[in-house]
Amino acid sequence: MFEVIGERINTSRKAVQAAVADRDADYIIDDVKKQQDAGAHFIDVNAGARIGHEFEDMRWLINTIQPIATVPLCLDSPDPAVLEMAFQIVAKTPMINSISLEKERFDAMIPFLNGKDCKVIALCMDDSGMPSSSDDIVKRAVKLVEELNKINIKTENIYIDPLVQPISTDSKKGVMVLDAVRAIKAQFSDVHISGGLSNISYGLPQRKIINRTFVALMMAAGMDSAIIDPLDQKIMATIKTADMLLGNDNFCGRYLKGVRAGVIES
Amino acid sequence: MADFNAMTEALIACDEDKVVQLVNAALTENVPAFDILNKGLIAGMDIVGEKMESGDMFIPEVLMAAQAMGSCVKILKPLLKEGESASSGTVLIGTVKGDLHDIGKNLVAMMMESAGMTVHNIGVDIPPEEFVKRIQETNAQIVCLSALLTTTMPMMKKTIDAIKESGLRDKVKIMVGGAPVTQAFSDEIGADGFAPDAGSASKLAKSLLN
Numbered sequence: 001m002f003e004v005i006g007e008r009i010n011t012s013r014k015a016v017q018a019a020v021a022d023r024d025a026d027y028i029i030d031d032v033k034k035q036q037d038a039g040a041h042f043i044d045v046n047a048g049a050r051i052g053h054e055f056e057d058m059r060w061l062i063n064t065i066q067p068i069a070t071v072p073l074c075l076d077s078p079d080p081a082v083l084e085m086a087f088q089i090v091a092k093t094p095m096i097n098s099i100s101l102e103k104e105r106f107d108a109m110i111p112f113l114n115g116k117d118c119k120v121i122a123l124c125m126d127d128s129g130m131p132s133s134s135d136d137i138v139k140r141a142v143k144l145v146e147e148l149n150k151i152n153i154k155t156e157n158i159y160i161d162p163l164v165q166p167i168s169t170d171s172k173k174g175v176m177v178l179d180a181v182r183a184i185k186a187q188f189s190d191v192h193i194s195g196g197l198s199n200i201s202y203g204l205p206q207r208k209i210i211n212r213t214f215v216a217l218m219m220a221a222g223m224d225s226a227i228i229d230p231l232d233q234k235i236m237a238t239i240k241t242a243d244m245l246l247g248n249d250n251f252c253g254r255y256l257k258g259v260r261a262g263v264i265e266s
Numbered sequence: 267m268a269d270f271n272a273m274t275e276a277l278i279a280c281d282e283d284k285v286v287q288l289v290n291a292a293l294t295e296n297v298p299a300f301d302i303l304n305k306g307l308i309a310g311m312d313i314v315g316e317k318m319e320s321g322d323m324f325i326p327e328v329l330m331a332a333q334a335m336g337s338c339v340k341i342l343k344p345l346l347k348e349g350e351s352a353s354s355g356t357v358l359i360g361t362v363k364g365d366l367h368d369i370g371k372n373l374v375a376m377m378m379e380s381a382g383m384t385v386h387n388i389g390v391d392i393p394p395e396e397f398v399k400r401i402q403e404t405n406a407q408i409v410c411l412s413a414l415l416t417t418t419m420p421m422m423k424k425t426i427d428a429i430k431e432s433g434l435r436d437k438v439k440i441m442v443g444g445a446p447v448t449q450a451f452s453d454e455i456g457a458d459g460f461a462p463d464a465g466s467a468s469k470l471a472k473s474l475l476n
Contacts, residue, residue: 012416012446048416048417049416049446051416051419051420078417102366104364125366127366127391128366129366129367129368129390129391130366130367130368165369166325166369168324168325168326168329169325169326169329169369169372169373171326202325202369203324203325203326204324204325204326205321205324
């Protein structure tokens with residue numbers, strides 16, 4: 001089943017930043033409840049935008065969300081100290097967002113992840129920058145899986161983010177990532193493919209139709225998770241429908257449930 | 267008589283063949299290369315920039331227009347007379363240390379080049395001291411700092427501080443940009459300007475040069 005990581009609790013969003021600054025717990029609780037009701041499987045929590053306040057903001061957010069969370073949290077920070085604190089206070093096995101092959105980040109994250117029971121998002125980014133070809137994405141993904149396996153993180157707990165890039169600047173950026181996802185899944189059938197999708201439509205008008213179409217294509221290639229806004233009803237409907245078409249919805253149960261609930265419309 | 271308007275329109279229509287044809291036709295009529303560049307092409311790219319800013323043109327179209335512009339500049343540059351410069355100013359642009367994003371920065375560089383500026387695009391993950399060194403080497407009048415991450419925004423301030431310490435602050439105008447960057451942040455760290463997109467960045471650079 002496709003797993004949705006709800007992206008809304010992020011202090012780079014203005015309303016969330018204001019709620020965090022004012023310690024407005026009601027706003028945060030209401031937003032998380034809405035994401036869960038809409039079908040989020042994880043709630044991403046990012047407290048990075050108020051520079052100098054990340055540690056305290058993250059602690060407050062988790063303590064605020066924890067009592068009403070029915071799904072695990074996705075702890076989103078580059079700082080192992082923030083992640084360590086957050087890891088200690090979450091109730092369910094969390095997802096960690098994220099490790100990459102950038103030396104500084106990699107060297108900081110490996111000791112943190114070593115010996116922990118968690119899922120982890122692994123970005124195909126290294127010190128040379130964004131990947132420039134399909135092969136480049138695959139090579140980075142292989143390296144990430146190997147390195148994480150070395151510290152006993154099982155392949156089934158790894159969520160590879162192939163780093164979707166704007167098609168507006170290069171018409172081949174869509175097929176580049178689709179080819180890479182197929183190749184990664186051919187090599188590691190247990191690994192998950194996740195990440196943000198909206199970069200694909202950067203610089204073009206009517207972005208949501210691009211994002212929705214692209215998620216269906218990515219799912220056909222092997223993507224089985226994404227970091228998105230679960231309150232975007234149209235993309236959620238596309239995901240549920242594509243998941244059914246790919247054989248992941250027994251007797252079309254979740255699709256029909258979605259239709260009856262009024263969240264899937266043609 | 268050269269039809270500068272037709273050149274401008276062909277650029278806006280992203281029609282490379284047409285604009286090259288018009289430039290060659292103008293040259294056979296002995297229209298000065300310098301006039302073709304400024305009155306036809308740069309004027310056209312200014313409009314492209316404005317249309318991008320207002321959401322009437324999009325990145326792929328701007329890339330096509332810039333490519334058409336580039337082909338024409340290649341034809342015109344060797345024909346410029348002594349003392350005539352294709353450059354209306356020198357810009358140094360890079361992504362700050364710790365940040366590897368380059369798409370937005372490269373678009374800004376391209377728009378500024380198309381607007382007639384000499385652009386030194388020095389890449390990503392550039393430490394403050396490297397910016398300082400390259401300002402000295404290039405005699406840049408404008409320095410553009412890019413950051414796409416909230417975690418690398420503080421590096422913009424450090425870079426500006428390094429430029430101040432090196433004694434070069436009065437010699438350059440500093441512009442900042444990138445998705446999380448705002449006008450308020452730009453003011454706070456002592457930059458001279460902020461632009462939300464490549465079209466307005468190019469326009470801002472021009473106004474800072476004057």
